Amino acid sequence: xxxxxxxxxxxxxASLAGCNRGPEAGLAVEDAWVRLPAVAGRPGAGYFTLRxxxxxxxxAAIDSPSAARAELHQGGKMDGMMTMRPINGVDLPSGxxxxxxxxxxxxxxxxxxPAIKPGGTMRLQFRFRSGETxxxxxxxxxxxxxxxxxxx
Ligand SMILES: [Cu+2]
Numbered sequence: 127x128x129x130x131x132x133x134x135x136x137x138x139x140a141s142l143a144g145c146n147r148g149p150e151a152g153l154a155v156e157d158a159w160v161r162l163p164a165v166a167g168r169p170g171a172g173y174f175t176l177r178x179x180x181x182x183x184x185x186a187a188i189d190s191p192s193a194a195r196a197e198l199h200q201g202g203k204m205d206g207m208m209t210m211r212p213i214n215g216v217d218l219p220s221g222x223x224x225x226x227x228x229x230x231x232x233x234x235x236x237x238x239x240p241a242i243k244p245g246g247t248m249r250l251q252f253r254f255r256s257g258e259t260x261x262x263x264x265x266x267x268x269x270x271x272x273x274x275x276x277x278x
């Protein structure tokens with residue numbers, strides 16, 4: 127009886143594992159969104175959550191087919207003012223989560239394609255030091271709009 131239950135569990139685990147491809151399958155980009163600039167031609171900002179795979183990694187760069195250039199920025203506040211500075215990546219612990227969120231880290235998107243509109247999506251491409259890549263279709267909101275809510 128106990129053995130049968132153990133076998134059933136193994137079968138379930140195997141079928142769940144079958145959904146994944148390769149040992150790095152846990153690495154993911156979730157809940158990506160982009161806030162467009164208030165003034166056309168100014169940079170927009172992108173936010174997302176990185177989910178670490180089985181091995182520690184580092185997210186090293188983002189680019190987009192719909193932006194001329196993208197920079198990773200570390201954001202913060204100093205004396206009540208928003209500050210930002212370029213960073214060359216962010217460490218992603220094994221199985222960990224790293225959030226890029228308003229008033230914190232973000233990807234600055236320069237030269238956004240005018241065809242990108244609120245309510246649409248914008249493709250972001252993530253490159254990791256391990257050589258892994260991921261894509262996300264970020265939800266696009268207008269400058270004054272609140273952050274989109276993502277299903278848990
Ligand atoms: Cu910035």
